[in-house]
Amino acid sequence: MRFVDRICNILAVFAGVSLVLVMFAIVLQASLRTMGFSGSSHIFTFSEYGLLYIAMAASPWLVRLRGHVFIEMFTAVLPRSFAPLFSRIISGLCILICLFLVWYTGEATLKAYRFGDTDMRSLDMPKWLLLGAMPICFALMAAQFSRFVFGPDTLHSGEAGVHE
Amino acid sequence: VDRVSAVHAFPEFLVYTKTFLAMVDDINARGEGIVEIQVRGGPEAIGMFQQPQAVRDGVVDMVHTPGSFYGASVPEIDAMVAARVTPMEARANGGAALMDQVHQSRFNVKHLGWIDGGVQFHIYSTQEFKFGDDGVIDLTGVKLRDNPIYHAFFEALNATTASMKATEVYSALEKGVVDAAAWTSIGILDLKWDKFLKYRIDPKFYNTDIGVIFNKDSWESLSPESQKLIQDVVAEWEQKSYDARQQDIAKDAEELQKRGMQFVSMTPEASEIYVTKANDAAWGRMKGRLEEMGGMENYDKLRKLYYKE
Amino acid sequence: MEWYYALFFLLALVLGFMFVGVPVALAFLAANMIGATYFMGGNGSIFVQMSRGIGQLANNAIPTVSTFNLMPVPMFLLMGEIFFHTGLANKMFSAIDRLMGRLPGRLSFVTVAGGTAFATLSGSSMGSTALLGSLMVPEMQKRGYKKHMAIGPILGTGGLAMLIPPSALAVLLATLASLDVGALLIAGVVPGLLLACFYAILILIMCLIDPDAAPSYDVESATWGQRARLLLVDVLPMISIVVGVILLILNGWATPSESAAFGCVGVLLLAVLYGRLTWDNFVKSVTGALRVTTMALLIIFGSATFSALLAFSGASSGLIRFATGFDLDPIVMLLVMFGILLILGMFMDQLSMMLLTVPVFFPLAETLGFDLIWFGVITLLALEISFTTPPFGLLLFVMKGVSAPGTTMRDIYVAAIPFMACSMLLVGLLIVWPDIALWLPSLGD
Ligand code: NA
Numbered sequence: 001m002r003f004v005d006r007i008c009n010i011l012a013v014f015a016g017v018s019l020v021l022v023m024f025a026i027v028l029q030a031s032l033r034t035m036g037f038s039g040s041s042h043i044f045t046f047s048e049y050g051l052l053y054i055a056m057a058a059s060p061w062l063v064r065l066r067g068h069v070f071i072e073m074f075t076a077v078l079p080r081s082f083a084p085l086f087s088r089i090i091s092g093l094c095i096l097i098c099l100f101l102v103w104y105t106g107e108a109t110l111k112a113y114r115f116g117d118t119d120m121r122s123l124d125m126p127k128w129l130l131l132g133a134m135p136i137c138f139a140l141m142a143a144q145f146s147r148f149v150f151g152p153d154t155l156h157s158g159e160a161g162v163h164e
Numbered sequence: 165v166d167r168v169s170a171v172h173a174f175p176e177f178l179v180y181t182k183t184f185l186a187m188v189d190d191i192n193a194r195g196e197g198i199v200e201i202q203v204r205g206g207p208e209a210i211g212m213f214q215q216p217q218a219v220r221d222g223v224v225d226m227v228h229t230p231g232s233f234y235g236a237s238v239p240e241i242d243a244m245v246a247a248r249v250t251p252m253e254a255r256a257n258g259g260a261a262l263m264d265q266v267h268q269s270r271f272n273v274k275h276l277g278w279i280d281g282g283v284q285f286h287i288y289s290t291q292e293f294k295f296g297d298d299g300v301i302d303l304t305g306v307k308l309r310d311n312p313i314y315h316a317f318f319e320a321l322n323a324t325t326a327s328m329k330a331t332e333v334y335s336a337l338e339k340g341v342v343d344a345a346a347w348t349s350i351g352i353l354d355l356k357w358d359k360f361l362k363y364r365i366d367p368k369f370y371n372t373d374i375g376v377i378f379n380k381d382s383w384e385s386l387s388p389e390s391q392k393l394i395q396d397v398v399a400e401w402e403q404k405s406y407d408a409r410q411q412d413i414a415k416d417a418e419e420l421q422k423r424g425m426q427f428v429s430m431t432p433e434a435s436e437i438y439v440t441k442a443n444d445a446a447w448g449r450m451k452g453r454l455e456e457m458g459g460m461e462n463y464d465k466l467r468k469l470y471y472k473e
Numbered sequence: 474m475e476w477y478y479a480l481f482f483l484l485a486l487v488l489g490f491m492f493v494g495v496p497v498a499l500a501f502l503a504a505n506m507i508g509a510t511y512f513m514g515g516n517g518s519i520f521v522q523m524s525r526g527i528g529q530l531a532n533n534a535i536p537t538v539s540t541f542n543l544m545p546v547p548m549f550l551l552m553g554e555i556f557f558h559t560g561l562a563n564k565m566f567s568a569i570d571r572l573m574g575r576l577p578g579r580l581s582f583v584t585v586a587g588g589t590a591f592a593t594l595s596g597s598s599m600g601s602t603a604l605l606g607s608l609m610v611p612e613m614q615k616r617g618y619k620k621h622m623a624i625g626p627i628l629g630t631g632g633l634a635m636l637i638p639p640s641a642l643a644v645l646l647a648t649l650a651s652l653d654v655g656a657l658l659i660a661g662v663v664p665g666l667l668l669a670c671f672y673a674i675l676i677l678i679m680c681l682i683d684p685d686a687a688p689s690y691d692v693e694s695a696t697w698g699q700r701a702r703l704l705l706v707d708v709l710p711m712i713s714i715v716v717g718v719i720l721l722i723l724n725g726w727a728t729p730s731e732s733a734a735f736g737c738v739g740v741l742l743l744a745v746l747y748g749r750l751t752w753d754n755f756v757k758s759v760t761g762a763l764r765v766t767t768m769a770l771l772i773i774f775g776s777a778t779f780s781a782l783l784a785f786s787g788a789s790s791g792l793i794r795f796a797t798g799f800d801l802d803p804i805v806m807l808l809v810m811f812g813i814l815l816i817l818g819m820f821m822d823q824l825s826m827m828l829l830t831v832p833v834f835f836p837l838a839e840t841l842g843f844d845l846i847w848f849g850v851i852t853l854l855a856l857e858i859s860f861t862t863p864p865f866g867l868l869l870f871v872m873k874g875v876s877a878p879g880t881t882m883r884d885i886y887v888a889a890i891p892f893m894a895c896s897m898l899l900v901g902l903l904i905v906w907p908d909i910a911l912w913l914p915s916l917g918d
C-alpha cells in the first residue's frame with residue numbers, strides 16, 4: 001500500500017506541476033498572439049489535454065483524501081452499529097466499478113492503438129495516449145478504495161446535516 | 165423490416181443536417197416494409213468527433229459526417245476536399261467506388277455517398293485584405309480562426325492562427341481575438357458572423373466533404389432490397405442536394421452583398437497560385453499520411469479521378 | 474425501449490448509486506456503463522456490447538474533459554487559492570470591513586458585487602463559483618458568518634454568467650434558435666442586474682431576520698487618512714487585477730477563458746510584490762486548486778456520457794415530445810417547458826440541453842405567440858437555475874469541494890434554495906412585464 005501511495009503522490013505532483021505550467025503557457029501564447037506573433041497553436045491543444053491528464057493523475061490521490069464528493073443521505077440515517085459495515089460494502093462497490101472501468105477502458109485503449117485512431121486538433125494526437133491514462137487512473141483508484149474496505153477508516157462519516 | 169440507427173454530426177439548424185433528415189425521410193417513405201432508419205440525434209447523442217469511430221465499432225449503423233473528422237484514419241478523404249470534380253462525376257468515373265473500397269478496408273465502413281457537394285470555402289475578414297507582390301492575399305499579422313481541415317493552407321499564407329470551436333467564433337470576432345475566418349459560401353448568415361465579417365475573398369477553395377458512412381457488418385446483415393434502396397436514394401440525393409446548394413449559394417451571396425459585405429477578387433494569375441497552394445496543402449497532407457500508413461498506390465488513382473490530372 | 478422506461482431506468486440507476494453513498498463521479502460512471510451497454514452496445518453477445526458501449530463512454534470522455542471551455546475552472550480556483558493562502562484576501566477584506574463600517578452582512582454584499590462582476594465577465598458559472606468559493610467562504614466563516622450567508626450568494630451569482638454578456642451560451646442559443654445574437658445578449662442585461670439586486674435585498678432580509686447569520690462585530694473606526702491608505706494599499710491593487718482581467722477581455726487581447734490564466738499570474742505577481750509569496754503557501758494553493766479541479770473534472774467525465782445516453786436512448790426527446798404534445802394555455806405551456814429544462818438540467822450539460830430542446834421549444838414558442846428573444850431569456854434563466862438545482866446541479870458539487878470541511882450537501886442545498894427562489898421570482902416578473910427583457914433591445918431599433 002505504501003508503494004501505491006507513493007505512485008499516487010507522484011502523479012498528484014505531476015498534476016499540480018501541469019496545472020501551473022498550463023497557466024503560464026496560456027498567458028504566453030495569448031500574449032504572443034496579441035503582439036502579432038504566431039506562437040504555437042499546439043499550446044492550446046496540450047493545455048486541453050492537460051485537463052484530462054490532470055483529472056486522471058490526481059483522482060487516485062483524491063480518493064485517499066475523501067475529496068470526491070458523495071451524498072450522505074442514506075448513510076446518515078443508518079443505525080450506528082451497521083453504518084461502518086455498510087460504508088465498507090459501498091467502498092467495495094466502488095472498487096468493482098473501478099475494475100470494470102479498468103478492463104473496458106483498457107480494451108478501448110488497445111483498440112485505438114490497433115486502428116491507429118487519432119484525436120485531430122492542431123495536431124494528430126494518437127488516441128491511445130489519451131485513453132491509456134484511464135485504466136491506470138481507475139486501477140489506482142480501486143487500490144485506494146481498498147483502504148476504506150480493509151483499513152481502519154471508512155469512507156462515510158454518517159454525519160449529513162448534523163452541523164447546523 | 166431492417167432497422168438502422170443513425171446519428172448526424174451537426175446540429176439541426178444547419179442546412180446539411182436538414183438535407184440528411186430529408187434524405188432519411190425519403191428512404192423511410194420508399195422503404196416502407198423493407199427498411200426503417202431511426203435517427204437517434206446529433207452531437208448531443210454522440211459527440212461530433214466521436215461519431216466516425218462509433219459507426220466503425222458498431223455503436224450506430226449509419227453516420228452523416230464530414231470525412232475530415234476521420235481524415236487521419238482514412239487519408240484518402242482529402243481527395244474530396246481538394247477535388248475538381250462534382251460528386252456525380254466522381255460516381256460516374258469510378259472515384260466513388262474507390263472511395264468506398266478504401267473506407268471498407270481501412271475503417272470497416274461503407275461510404276455511401278458525398279452529399280451537399282459543390283459547396284466551397286472562402287476566407288472572410290473584418291478588415292480590408294492586403295495583397296503581396298504576386299497578387300495573392302497576404303495574411304501576415306492577420307489573426308485567423310483555424311481548424312484542422314485548412315491548417316496547413318493557412319500556415320502557407322503566413323497567418324497567425326487561433327484554434328477554436330465554431331461556436332466561439334462569434335465572440336472572438338466581436339472582441340477582435342480573431343479578425344478573419346474561413347467558412348463555406350453558405351451558412352455565414354445562419355451563424356450571424358456577417359455582423360463582423362465585411363469582406364470576402366474570391367476564389368473559393370476546397371470542397372465540403374460531407375458523406376454518409378455505414379458500418380460494414382451492419383450493412384452486410386441488411387436484406388439486398390434494403391441495401392439497394394439505401395444506396396440508390398443516397399446516390400440520387402448527391403444530385404438533388406448539389407442542385408439545391410447551388411441555389412443557396414446564389415441566394416446567400418445576394419443577401420450578403422445586400423447587407424454590405426464586399427466580395428473582393430484576386431487576379432486570375434493570383435487566384436491560380438492561391439488555389440494551387442490550398443490544393444497542394446491537402447494533397448500533401450494525404451501523401452504524408454499515406455506514406456506512414458501504406459496505400460500509396462491510391463494516391464495517383466485518386467488524383468486522376470478527383471483532380472482530373 | 475419506450476422513452477419513459479429508458480428515462481426511468483437511467484435516472485433510477487444514477488440516483489440509486491448516489492443515494493447509497495457512491496461518489497457522484499463513480500455513480501455516473503456506473504450508471505453509464507450499464508446504460509451504454511444496453512443502448513450503445515449494438516448487436517452481439519453481452520461482452521461485445523459491454524466492450525462497445527463502455528468503449529464509447531471512454532471515447533466520449535476525451536472531448537468533454539479536455540476542452541478549453543473548462544479552463545476557467547482550474548485557473549480561477551488557483552487564483553482564489555493564491556489570494557487566500559498568501560493572506561492578500563484577508564488583507565483586502567479587513568480593509569473593506571473598516572471602510573464599510575458596521576453594515577451588517579457586508580461580506581455577503583461584497584460577494585454579490587464580486588460574483589456579479591466575475592461571473593458576468595468570465596462567462597463561466599463554474600469558474601466563478603470556484604473563485605469566489607475558495608476566496609470568500611473561508612474568510613466569511615472566519616468572521617463568524619453562517620454557512621448559508623457565504624454559500625448562497627456565490628451560488629446565486631455564479632448563474633449570472635450566462636445571462637449578462639459576454640456569454641458564450643447566449644450566443645450559442647441565439648445561433649441554434651436563429652435569433653438576433655445582439656438582441657438576446659442585450660435582453661439579458663436588465664434581468665441579470667435585477668437579479669443581482671434581488672440577491673442584495675434577500676441578504677438584507679436574511680440579516681434582519683437573523684442578525685446572528687452575519688455577526689456585526691466591532692471594527693476600529695478609521696480616520697479619513699487611514700481610509701485613503703487602506704484603499705490605496707490594501708484594496709485597489711487587488712481590485713486592479715479584476716479590472717485588468719476585464720480590460721483584457723474588452724480589448725480583445727484575450728478570450729474570457731484565457732483571461733482567467735492572466736488573472737492567476739496577476740495575483741501571483743501581486744503576492745510577490747507584497748512579499749507574501751512563500752513556497753509553502755504556493756504549494757498549498759496549488760494543492761487546493763488541484764483537489765477541486767480534479768473532483769469537478771471527474772464528475773464532468775461521468776455526467777457527459779450520461780447526457781449522451783439520455784439523448785441517444787430517446788429518453789429526453791421522448792419527454793420533450795410528450796410534454797409539449799398537449800394543447801394547453803400558453804402560460805401553462807411555458808411553465809411546462811421551463812419545468813422540462815429544470816429536470817433535464819439536473820442531469821445534462823447546458824449545451825446538450827440546448828441542442829435537444831431548441832428545435833422543439835422555439836417553433837412551439839413561436840406558434841404560441843411568444844416573443845422569441847423574451848423566450849430566449851427565460852430559457853437562459855432556466856439553464857442557470859438548473860445548474861444549482863438540488864440534488865445534482867454541478868455548481869453545488871463545486872461548492873462542496875471548495876467549502877470548509879464539515880459543510881454537508883444539505884447545508885449547500887439549504888443555502889441555494891432562497892437564491893433559486895429569486896430567479897423564479899424574476900421569471901414571474903418577466904411573464905407579467907416582458908419589457909424587463911425587451912425594453913433595452915427595443916432602443917436599438
Ligand atoms: Na457573461
Ligand code: NA
Pocket residue numbers: 818819820821822859860861865866867
Ligand atoms: Na445541471
